[in-house]
Amino acid sequence: MKTPIFSAFLAFGLVSGALAADPPLGLDPALLTKPPTDSWPTYHGDYSGRRYSTLNQINTDNVKALSLAWIYRANTSPQGAQTGGEGPDTPPPGSGGFGLDIKSTPLLVNGVLYLTAPDNVWAVDPRTGREIWHFYWKTRGGIHIGNRGVGMYGNWLYFLTPDNYFVCLDAATGKERWHKEIANVKREYFSTAAPIVIRNHIIIGVGGDSLDVPGYLESRDPDTGELQWRWYTTPRPGEKGSETWPDQYSMEHGGGMPWLPGSYDPELNLYYFGTGNANPVLSGHSRPGDNLWTASIVAVNVDTGKMAWYYQATPHDTHDWDSAQTPVMIDGVIDGKPRKLLAQANRNGHFFLLDRTNGKHILTAPFIDSINWTKEINKKGQPVGDPAKEASIPGALVSPTTDGATNWPPPSFNPDTGLFYVGTTRGVSVFYLTDTDPRPQGWAAAERHVGNFGTELKAIDYKTGKIVWSRPLAMSVWGPGGGSMGLLSTAGKLLFGNDGGGNFVAYDAATGKPLWHAGLGNNTTNGPQTFLLDGRQYVVVGAGDQLFAFTLQQ
């Protein structure tokens, strides 16, 4: 990619101006099915969810010379920005409170980086860190906790807002093309996912579990934004799965938000994603049963929106252990046979390995040692909850906490080492039932964190579920730091992550030994990504409101 940035722009401009009705030409969709090298065209880099790069210019031998290229500090001022949105000029009360963390994984397409934070999208020059354009969304409200990034189709970008709009921008200018409302912010829905683009389908999901509303995944048209299909994460009466709920009322208010981007197997045409926790969140009294398809890994046909299979990681979840964490595709070997696999390090503390052609269970293995909420692992490999560990009035002591053994930050799988990497934490909480009504609502219980046995970065052998190495993270006067973290592994035998103490670290992927670090003053807050530009490999990571780019000193 030697193209100067302005000529790339010129090309964008011509395309968007002259061929508005035709599929635009900016992003070559063939890139999405290959390991990323000189682009990072989708949330995970490619469809696999592995977050593994074949680049090895930066490697274990030279990583000591990795050096800061630039910093981009997120500019959230509406001044000088392209604007859109249905909200007032001044954000309404309740739409702040979280500070600004870059949780999006930036895309890199045709020599431009695209990243987001709630209500904001930026195009940034990857050579200099200079802002090219800024789009600012005037919000109507909603929980502004995070945004995972944009999806791209041709020359068009898509992103979701906390007030549940599906917004399409022109990638060349940042100008809005249109927006569509996908959920009602007054019902406490809020949207954070990065849209995943599969051919002419834009796959998006909603979030928000404060008010017992139903969850759904949608596919929308890239040109018009119109709905192609919607898949509800709980069944309708009479459907298979409805027998796992007591009645229509409970399943229609059963939650199950698919709030994170998933992975996709083009050969099987299946999109894999996780569903969220059941509602009411911490009380199961009004919803006896397994509560399908909450807290599950689900495969849907991308063209029809029909479910191909499901695997429920937490039957009858009563601890907010949704199953939304990235399902990672592994083309591996089990018992000497090549297999299409799907792996997930679940918030409930267990690593799952499935056959992704049919959802058949292969392996369940706990990856933290403090789990105390299970009675047994059943024949299907599912951890079965101990009813005594559900929230009670005087309190139930449970590990992990509702934050989980891990959480949304993307893990990584490295085919060279055969290791699945994940940031973990061993917290303990007391769960107090607060809503004793026969029809509890919302969370229905309060949680108090009481301790943490430690935080570790772990490498799991996908074939056995065994922990191959485990690295304790930072300690502070407040206790163990960090835990869950975004990860990237490369053919340079490196694993990029943080140390829970504000350092961005390159670990030896085989051993976990730290080889290089940079103190960013803040733990990293997104999934790191990497690309080759003008013959140089860059590693880009967000920490708080800043995006950092590193490259080898030359």
Added chain:
Amino acid sequence: MRVTHVISVAAVLLSAVGLGAQQPPPTPPVAPPPAGTPAPAHPPNPDEAAPKFDPASVERGKALLVAQCGFCHGSNARGGQQGPDLTRSDLVQSDENGKQLGAFLKVGRPELKMPKFDLPDKDVVDLATFLHSEIAAVADRGKYKILNIVVGDPKAGEAFFNGAGKCVTCHSPEGDLRGIGAKFEDAVMLQQRFLMPRGGRPRRRGPRAPGSDVPPHLQPTAVKATVALPSGDKVTGPLIRLTDFDVTLYDPATQQMRSWLRTDGVPAVTLTDPLQAHVDLLRKWTDTDMHNMTAFLATLK
């Protein structure tokens, strides 16, 4: 806590950072700001998110609900024999100050035997205010009220204290725990305190435990770090921060923060936790033991 950072001897002493010797010392250069900790996936609404409701209007609305709607929809609006839950209703949740609710009530839903109601506009507003306040209370889980948790058997708690819990090794009801039940008005705080006497960062709202205004590194419960210097000297003090690349402690001798860079585990750092017994017990508590202990300590007034 249960950290066993590997130890070896020698090398790199870089700098002792003087941050001033005044008491109390300034906020230590601890770890990263809270922003760096993994965020919960579904946060409680921040304080500012809570809409404010006129309490008088809420009361009037509640009375109206009971009188006019409760027969079908339940006296708390969560549904009854004949009528659905109102607080979970899309129409109610989407309503703006009674506007949509009022329009609906004027027509009703005769096909489902929901009659129309001719309520004055101000009554509709009160009704809507009550329903919205109920919905907001559900949504704001940060304000959920924990019920009475002192339900255990104090005698059994005392037996655990002196027996299996081995609490008596360090504590005594007549000594350090004298009056502990009175000191902690909030039993939840008391329970949290005995489970893990070293809290995390102070809570953003709500009551704080006695003594929690003392900086954490000056509390006797702080983890102690010993740094083995290349000179052979050792420095011991409350741990401020430990990573693979640096260590900071509070040096009681100089009343200063001191920090050193680390490479490949050098200088070696050993940690000792004065609360190790609590950490170990945290893995062993049954909920019944925990409830009994709460009840026992609550009686120490």
